[in-house]
Amino acid sequence: xxxxxxxxxxxxxxxxxxxxxxxxxxxxxxxxxxxxxxxxxxxxxxxxxxxxxxxxxxxxxxxxxxxxxxxxxxxxxxxxxxxxxxxxxxxxxxxxxxxxxxxxxxxxxxxxxxxxxxxxxxxxxxxxxxxxxxxxxxxxxxxxxxxxxxxxxxxxxxxxxxxxxxxxxxxxxxxxxxxxxxxxxxxxxxxxxxxxxxxxxxxxxxxxxxxxxxxxxxxxxxxxxxxxxxxxxxxxxxxxxxxxxxxxxxxxxxxxxxxxxxxxxxxxxxxxxxxxxxxxxxxxxxxxxxxxxxxxxxxxxxxxxxxxxxxxxxxxxxxxxxxxxxxxxxxxxxx
Ligand code: P6P
Numbered sequence: 001x002x003x004x005x006x007x008x009x010x011x012x013x014x015x016x017x018x019x020x021x022x023x024x025x026x027x028x029x030x031x032x033x034x035x036x037x038x039x040x041x042x043x044x045x046x047x048x049x050x051x052x053x054x055x056x057x058x059x060x061x062x063x064x065x066x067x068x069x070x071x072x073x074x075x076x077x078x079x080x081x082x083x084x085x086x087x088x089x090x091x092x093x094x095x096x097x098x099x100x101x102x103x104x105x106x107x108x109x110x111x112x113x114x115x116x117x118x119x120x121x122x123x124x125x126x127x128x129x130x131x132x133x134x135x136x137x138x139x140x141x142x143x144x145x146x147x148x149x150x151x152x153x154x155x156x157x158x159x160x161x162x163x164x165x166x167x168x169x170x171x172x173x174x175x176x177x178x179x180x181x182x183x184x185x186x187x188x189x190x191x192x193x194x195x196x197x198x199x200x201x202x203x204x205x206x207x208x209x210x211x212x213x214x215x216x217x218x219x220x221x222x223x224x225x226x227x228x229x230x231x232x233x234x235x236x237x238x239x240x241x242x243x244x245x246x247x248x249x250x251x252x253x254x255x256x257x258x259x260x261x262x263x264x265x266x267x268x269x270x271x272x273x274x275x276x277x278x279x280x281x282x283x284x285x286x287x288x289x290x291x292x293x294x295x296x297x298x299x300x301x302x303x304x305x306x307x308x309x310x311x312x313x314x315x316x317x318x319x320x321x322x323x324x325x326x327x328x329x330x331x332x333x334x335x
């Protein structure tokens with residue numbers, strides 16, 4: 001059997017290559033361990049007593065699931081005492097949370113969606129944790145929301161953990177995108193995909209078609225041309241997938257290519273999109289770009305967007321770079 005490389009060994013080798021510092025290595029290892037705890041809790045399902053609603057809501061106005069709250073607490077507790085972090089920000093918290101005064105603080109900012117797709121939890125569909133790491137600005141000890149407002153190209157690491165038939169941890173530290181599979185018997189992640197490459201072309205798109213009538217015209221035209229298949233302007237047939245769990249849809253795209261789209265729609269014109277920039281679009285955008293794909297908001301590169309709010313939303317087009325370019329062309333030509 002070829003030599004198994006654990007996440008621990010992978011991170012130490014990346015540190016020896018000068019790709020990451022000891023503190024960032026520790027941060028990623030702690031996040032991965034927290035995800036293992038979440039995986040164990042999620043996999044218990046109804047037997048874990050943590051299904052259903054928490055009876056609370058988050059800043060997005062969304063009902064929180066018990067597992068949303070529990071996953072958030074697991075990540076906060078795991079990252080509090082290590083001395084590698086200045087503050088955390090989460091979809092489940094209105095504002096960022098500095099590391100408690102009783103613990104040493106470090107130079108990184110951690111953002112996460114602790115359990116993305118949690119509406120799928122109660123129907124036993126794959127969900128996941130998404131995380132993003134930024135540097136804390138020099139000289140800042142008590143970070144506030146404004147210190148998190150950095151464009152996605154400033155991320156030093158990004159990843160997700162997908163809780164599916166197997167539990168997998170996808171990671172980039174700016175030198176490719178890699179995936180690890182959880183060996184539950186040994187309680188460690190093992191490298192199973194090094195240097196993932198997304199095919200540049202695809203015949204598979206992922207979108208929630210029920211919103212078609214609410215989209216901008218170029219968005220409708222782009223999808224209508226996909227549906228027209230080989231008789232239409234694209235000259236080939238396309239397949240569709242929509243899991244309604246971003247981590248699962250993105251994992252499929254990292255694994256076999258495709259394009260994932262959550263565009264702006266006029267259901268609520270005040271919202272620029274459904275997905276959140278800082279802890280969904282940015283980390284997924286870095287993972288996809290590092291695997292040779294592209295991530296746009298329909299017109300500009302997601303990682304170049306200068307955030308002005310911690311929980312701001314953004315339209316998302318990501319995946320096989322030639323298909324993302326095609327979708328963007330429909331929008332820029334319409335402009
Ligand atoms: P819809 C899950 O709630 C989520 O934030 C993403 O994981 C997913 O891609 C999207 O929303 C699904 O949205 O409108 O299809 O339910």
